[in-house]
Amino acid sequence: MLLEARRAGQELLAQKAVTPHGQFKARIEQNTQVRYRVAANYMRVARLTKDWNVWGNRVGINEPQRWKFVDLIDLFFDRR
Structure with missing residues (x-):
């Protein structure tokens, strides 16, 4: 789901x-x-994950980027 977003x-x-x-x-x-809010969230996901290394359906997250993953989880569960 995250990669599709x-x-x-x-x-x-x-x-x-x-x-x-x-x-x-x-x-x-x-x-x-x-809806535009959904589109805006997809764009936010793209911005937050622009530095991720993606191979097929696998994602490599470097240590400095781990906080972004938490931010994305909050976004998907609408905790903001």
Whole structure:
């Protein structure tokens, strides 16, 4: 689930980069079945995991990045 969220977030960030300022939220709401909050969470996952090493479905997390994993768990369980 985390890797799928990461991949979705990476694609959303790529689309956001080419969307004119102020139009991305409306574009998400008009063209997808996902609420913007969910899309924003996927993008956050992508940002937080950008330095992770991913091989297939396995993830290597370096010691300085372990705090990010806890942050992601909080995000998925909506503890913020």
